[in-house]
Amino acid sequence: MKQDSQTPSPGSRRDFLRDGVRGLAFLGLGGIGGFLSTRGRAGDTVWQIDPEICVQCGKCATHCVRQESAVKVMHNHHICGYCELCTAFFEPDPNDLNTGAENQLCPTGAILRRFVEDPYYEYTIDESLCIGCGKCVKGCEMFGNGSMFLQIKRDLCLDCNECAIAVVCPSRAISRIPAEQAYLLKTVS
Amino acid sequence: MSELRSGSSSPLSPGRPADAGAGGERPALDHPSLVTGWEWWIGAVVAAALVGGGILLWRLVRHPDPAPLSSEFIYDVSRYTAIDPALIEYEPAGRIETGLEVVRAVAAGPNDRVLVAGDQAVAILDRRGGERGRLECSAPPRCLAVAPGGGIHVGLRDRIETRGAGGELLSIGESLGPRTLLTSIAVAGGDLYAADAGERTVWHLRVSGEKIGRIGDRSEETNAPGFKIPSPFFDLAMAPDGLLRVVNPGRHQIEAYNPDGTMELAWGKASFRIDGFIGCCNPVHIAILPGGEFVTSEKGAPRVKLYDSQGEFRCVVAGPQQLGADGAARDLAVDREGRILVLDPPTRSVLVFVRKRESPERGEADDGER
Numbered sequence: 001m002k003q004d005s006q007t008p009s010p011g012s013r014r015d016f017l018r019d020g021v022r023g024l025a026f027l028g029l030g031g032i033g034g035f036l037s038t039r040g041r042a043g044d045t046v047w048q049i050d051p052e053i054c055v056q057c058g059k060c061a062t063h064c065v066r067q068e069s070a071v072k073v074m075h076n077h078h079i080c081g082y083c084e085l086c087t088a089f090f091e092p093d094p095n096d097l098n099t100g101a102e103n104q105l106c107p108t109g110a111i112l113r114r115f116v117e118d119p120y121y122e123y124t125i126d127e128s129l130c131i132g133c134g135k136c137v138k139g140c141e142m143f144g145n146g147s148m149f150l151q152i153k154r155d156l157c158l159d160c161n162e163c164a165i166a167v168v169c170p171s172r173a174i175s176r177i178p179a180e181q182a183y184l185l186k187t188v189s
Numbered sequence: 190m191s192e193l194r195s196g197s198s199s200p201l202s203p204g205r206p207a208d209a210g211a212g213g214e215r216p217a218l219d220h221p222s223l224v225t226g227w228e229w230w231i232g233a234v235v236a237a238a239l240v241g242g243g244i245l246l247w248r249l250v251r252h253p254d255p256a257p258l259s260s261e262f263i264y265d266v267s268r269y270t271a272i273d274p275a276l277i278e279y280e281p282a283g284r285i286e287t288g289l290e291v292v293r294a295v296a297a298g299p300n301d302r303v304l305v306a307g308d309q310a311v312a313i314l315d316r317r318g319g320e321r322g323r324l325e326c327s328a329p330p331r332c333l334a335v336a337p338g339g340g341i342h343v344g345l346r347d348r349i350e351t352r353g354a355g356g357e358l359l360s361i362g363e364s365l366g367p368r369t370l371l372t373s374i375a376v377a378g379g380d381l382y383a384a385d386a387g388e389r390t391v392w393h394l395r396v397s398g399e400k401i402g403r404i405g406d407r408s409e410e411t412n413a414p415g416f417k418i419p420s421p422f423f424d425l426a427m428a429p430d431g432l433l434r435v436v437n438p439g440r441h442q443i444e445a446y447n448p449d450g451t452m453e454l455a456w457g458k459a460s461f462r463i464d465g466f467i468g469c470c471n472p473v474h475i476a477i478l479p480g481g482e483f484v485t486s487e488k489g490a491p492r493v494k495l496y497d498s499q500g501e502f503r504c505v506v507a508g509p510q511q512l513g514a515d516g517a518a519r520d521l522a523v524d525r526e527g528r529i530l531v532l533d534p535p536t537r538s539v540l541v542f543v544r545k546r547e548s549p550e551r552g553e554a555d556d557g558e559r
Contacts, residue, residue: 019229026233030240056264058257058258058262058263061258061262062255062256062257062258063255081419081420081439081469081470082419083417083419083439083469083470084417084439085441085459085468085469085470086469087468087469087489092266092269092461093269093460093461093462105264107261107262119415119417119439119440131262133258133262134264135262135263135264136264138264139264141516142264142266142468142489142490142516143467143468143469143470143471143488143489143490143516144419144420144468144469144470145419145420
């Protein structure tokens with residue numbers, strides 16, 4: 001009995017307190033993790049698409065957490081050929097080279113065509129109509145100079161800690177870059 | 190767990206000696222610890238897994254995988270780029286490895302030599318790909334032409350290097366201008382014709398490099414519509430009829446010019462169909478067979494096709510199945526036997542195509558494709 005009384009009782013109040021503190025510590029860690037996963041920020045970095053890697057899979061239009069995707073088409077006019085038959089603007093084999101809806105490639109009519117001088121035309125993006133599907137980018141990359149590209153608009157992006165598009169991006173083209181480096185623009189390929 | 194099975198200690202009192210309660214003494218069960226160290230950790234892991242699974246389930250319910258885009262948002266030109274096999278009247282007859290890292294232009298030389306411009310040199314190869322010489326250039330070569338006598342004219346960015354038949358350097362021409370980007374050279378009648386994509390013109394030059402004039406600038410007097418060069422692909426070749434053929438890619442046509450700059454005729458049309466030139470600006474390269482037939486090369490959907498001397502579509506030399514699905518621009522050359530040499534930048538090699546021995550009749554398939 002003497003020996004028993006000297007052995008720490010396994011069910012003592014100290015054990016109870018120790019187990020309780022452990023449990024609270026784990027709860028606290030979980031809470032911190034949860035908070036970081038939903039509210040955290042990764043410093044002065046922003047999500048951007050690398051235009052050289054992007055394959056225009058269409059997921060930017062569907063997987064952004066915003067109702068209207070933060071991904072839009074951008075156009076580097078320095079690379080553009082100002083083509084009369086722009087394959088980003090016109091359907092393959094259009095009926096005519098005019099702005100008739102039946103001739104336009106963009107389903108939402110987000111590309112504007114303006115005559116500059118014969119034989120050059122300027123193409124600009126109506127951002128309010130663009131859904132970021134990348135259909136025009138494919139047409140431009142396949143046959144033209146590749147001057148159009150998809151990019152995450154910083155004024156629209158919510159800067160989620162985990163970008164929902166980056167998670168599903170098949171080419172891993174989306175990553176965080178220092179804010180002072182954005183935007184990533186298309187360069188001459 | 191072994192402790193539990195052996196019964197050497199009480200499950201409710203870990204670490205307590207098994208014989209502690211021997212002799213009929215009752216084990217101390219007051220304030221028992223409910224879990225062992227092992228069980229505590231197992232429980233923690235299970236709890237974490239349950240919490241993680243719950244979070245995942247909650248997220249899936251809250252953010253279900255969105256539906257993919259409908260077909261109207263998908264860019265698909267496969268029905269245009271597919272080529273009827275009956276239209277292909279040429280077959281591969283070999284591949285010549287160049288040994289260059291970057292290849293830009295190809296030309297056929299005398300004695301069955303194949304010259305390839307790339308890196309900062311011109312590789313002189315035999316039919317089997319054996320290197321018979323290498324001419325180091327003062328800058329990366331972008332185009333080249335071989336004179337009937339064997340002289341070699343190499344186009345750098347803004348000037349032309351001239352070499353003798355043995356490869357010796359004879360002269361380096363003056364710069365043609367700060368915006369000049371030479372993309373093709375032809376030799377005829379002792380003169381040079383150089384396509385300048387930067388200036389959107391064709392320079393008529395003496396072999397010494399001295400300028401004689403410009404060809405193709407928009408003018409009602411010469412009937413020239415002006416060159417539309419959206420990208421740095423601007424090719425030309427001298428035809429057996431003595432007219433200089435110049436590709437006007439933005440207008441999807443091949444134009445014929447007199448040496449004085451007068452445009453005589455043009456043919457070609459924009460179309461995704463097989464008899465037209467696809468995309469915004471094609472063809473990117475041409476070559477002319479000894480009989481005056483035209484070989485054309487298109488980028489985007491790689492197609493090498495044959496047209497007769499009047500510009501009527503005749504057949505396909507090679508399509509994406511033979512060349513690859515990439516959209517690279519492939520330079521062309523033809524040798525004295527009528528073999529078609531296609532420079533293939535992705536593989537840094539020259540693909541050789543010859544006519545099939547028994548060309549199938551195109552018949553209705555041809556008509557249907559048109």
